[in-house]
Amino acid sequence: MAEDLNSPLVEIRGLRFARGKRVIFDGVDLDIRRGKITAIMGPSGTGKTTLLKLIGGQLRPSAGSVTVDGLNVHTLRHGALYELRKRMGMLFQSGALLTDLNVYENVAFPLREHTDLPESMLRDLVLMKLEAVGLRGARGLMANELSGGMARRVALARAIALDPMMIMYDEPFTGQDPISMGVLVKLIRSLNDALGLTSVIVSHDVQETAAISDYIYLLSDGRVVAHGSPEELNRSSSDWAQQFMQGLPDGPVPFHYRAAPYADDLMTGREGRV
Amino acid sequence: MLDWLAQLGRHGLGFFERLGRGHLLLLALLRGLPGLLLRPRLVVQQIYAIGVLSLLIIVVSGTFVGMVLGLQLYNTLVDFGAEASLGPVVALTLVRELGPVVTALLFAGRAGSALTAEIGLMKATEQLSGMEMMAVDPVKRVLAPRFLGGIIAMPLLAAIFSLVGVYGGYFVGVGLLGVDEGSYWSQMQSMVDFDDDVMNGVIKSLVFGVVVTWIAVFEGNDAVPTSEGVSRATTRTVVHSSLAVLGLDFVLTALMFGVD
Numbered sequence: 001m002a003e004d005l006n007s008p009l010v011e012i013r014g015l016r017f018a019r020g021k022r023v024i025f026d027g028v029d030l031d032i033r034r035g036k037i038t039a040i041m042g043p044s045g046t047g048k049t050t051l052l053k054l055i056g057g058q059l060r061p062s063a064g065s066v067t068v069d070g071l072n073v074h075t076l077r078h079g080a081l082y083e084l085r086k087r088m089g090m091l092f093q094s095g096a097l098l099t100d101l102n103v104y105e106n107v108a109f110p111l112r113e114h115t116d117l118p119e120s121m122l123r124d125l126v127l128m129k130l131e132a133v134g135l136r137g138a139r140g141l142m143a144n145e146l147s148g149g150m151a152r153r154v155a156l157a158r159a160i161a162l163d164p165m166m167i168m169y170d171e172p173f174t175g176q177d178p179i180s181m182g183v184l185v186k187l188i189r190s191l192n193d194a195l196g197l198t199s200v201i202v203s204h205d206v207q208e209t210a211a212i213s214d215y216i217y218l219l220s221d222g223r224v225v226a227h228g229s230p231e232e233l234n235r236s237s238s239d240w241a242q243q244f245m246q247g248l249p250d251g252p253v254p255f256h257y258r259a260a261p262y263a264d265d266l267m268t269g270r271e272g273r274v
Numbered sequence: 275m276l277d278w279l280a281q282l283g284r285h286g287l288g289f290f291e292r293l294g295r296g297h298l299l300l301l302a303l304l305r306g307l308p309g310l311l312l313r314p315r316l317v318v319q320q321i322y323a324i325g326v327l328s329l330l331i332i333v334v335s336g337t338f339v340g341m342v343l344g345l346q347l348y349n350t351l352v353d354f355g356a357e358a359s360l361g362p363v364v365a366l367t368l369v370r371e372l373g374p375v376v377t378a379l380l381f382a383g384r385a386g387s388a389l390t391a392e393i394g395l396m397k398a399t400e401q402l403s404g405m406e407m408m409a410v411d412p413v414k415r416v417l418a419p420r421f422l423g424g425i426i427a428m429p430l431l432a433a434i435f436s437l438v439g440v441y442g443g444y445f446v447g448v449g450l451l452g453v454d455e456g457s458y459w460s461q462m463q464s465m466v467d468f469d470d471d472v473m474n475g476v477i478k479s480l481v482f483g484v485v486v487t488w489i490a491v492f493e494g495n496d497a498v499p500t501s502e503g504v505s506r507a508t509t510r511t512v513v514h515s516s517l518a519v520l521g522l523d524f525v526l527t528a529l530m531f532g533v534d
């Protein structure tokens with residue numbers, strides 16, 4: 001592209017987003033560098049998935065900007081946004097495979113929608129993508145016959161079908177057994193390097209994510225609270241980073257949800273009131 | 275009291291918001307229709323799922339409605355010695371009213387609910403969102419073909435309903451009760467007008483097709499993406515589209531047959 005190759009692929013500046021009265025992001029700045037794996041981590045409910053949807057243009061921020069490859073996502077017209085999305089892949093937590101199609105057709109879906117390739121070439125492409133995730137033999141299975149890990153790998157094959165410049169992974173490791181977790185970790189790293197992708201991983205699985213990412217942003221309460229390479233964060237003196245990286249139950253993020261004092265709550269309770 | 279008023283206000287605002295979203299979706303659906311000319315397969319699949327798979331319930335119901343009409347109308351007509359008019363009366367009742375209305379009600383229950391549940395579940399399992407991220411517009415790829423399929427299927431189903439109903443009436447009237455076969459058909463031929471009766475029935479069924487499918491597609495797309503949300507949306511589709519059909523039927527009937 002015309003953009004400088006050293007500039008970040010995704011630049012987020014002063015991002016604000018609220019759902020109703022709940023503020024999810026309150027001035028987030030972050031950069032996602034080309035060719036790297038960037039992890040965005042934080043406790044559940046910090047809006048990590050929301051962030052991916054903001055980058056993909058599925059949601060609009062109330063302030064701030066998201067720039068992908070030099071294009072401001074939220075000022076693009078419908079057609080230009082869809083053109084940009086062809087160059088972005090996204091892996092949903094559930095896989096989001098089309099349940100009325102089998103594995104082969106699921107991977108072929110974006111190719112059929114966006115290209116006019118002859119059937120024989122399409123078949124070769126689909127088999128190549130499936131081979132890359134190790135599921136060429138499963139091409140005849142329906143989406144509901146796959147295990148969670150397999151579904152995510154098929155979704156990954158589908159996400160790289162159009163040879164995108166970046167892939168966003170939404171909680172790729174959640175609910176995986178150790179073996180499929182290992183497979184996914186290896187796949188994300190090797191695909192990123194082999195295809196020259198830029199990867200964004202949103203996750204709260206600290207060990208797995210830290211093992212493969214080049215740079216980590218930690219989010220909490222709508223802000224970036226720490227960022228750096230995995231080693232820097234592990235050595236970080238910030239209480240918050242320590243609590244999160246080590247998985248301590250109490251710390252700057254309290255164990256208790258905000259509530260009235262315990263004794264008051266017990267004494268003032270009336271029958272039938274929560 | 276104030277709480278109650280505030281709640282009323284919230285409900286009112288919610289209602290108008292939904293109405294607005296529904297109309298925006300309708301515009302998007304209409305914009306999606308031209309693109310379907312290039313991909314007729316998508317529409318044919320939906321005509322099969324919505325129309326062909328509804329045939330059984332339509333044919334069975336049409337037959338029985340026709341038989342009941344034959345029986346009831348015969349009993350009334352025979353008092354006036356007018357049983358020879360059974361044919362046109364059965365046909366007019368079916369073609370003008372019962373064909374479009376009963377078909378639309380069955381259509382809402384059979385096809386409308388299925389559409390809402392399917393689209394709602396696709397939303398709940400992030401399939402629609404996934405399509406968006408693959409740069410495939412779900413309105414054009416998923417919703418518009420279903421919308422058009424429903425609009426095409428509904429008048430055809432209503433026509434089939436009326437046809438088998440006429441035969442149901444024939445079976446009871448001519449076959450069991452002894453009405454003259456010649457007068458059953460010939461009077462029907464001479465008294466049922468193509469423009470006034472048949473075409474008006476077709477227009478009604480087309481309007482019902484648009485309304486029922488629009489409601490079904492909208493409810494699916496607007497469903498809260500949880501199992502409870504999808505089940506509520508499915509119920510709403512059946513209730514709202516049935517009410518809309520009955521209300522619109524009166525309006526259309528008044529416009530078509532009321533003035534002259």
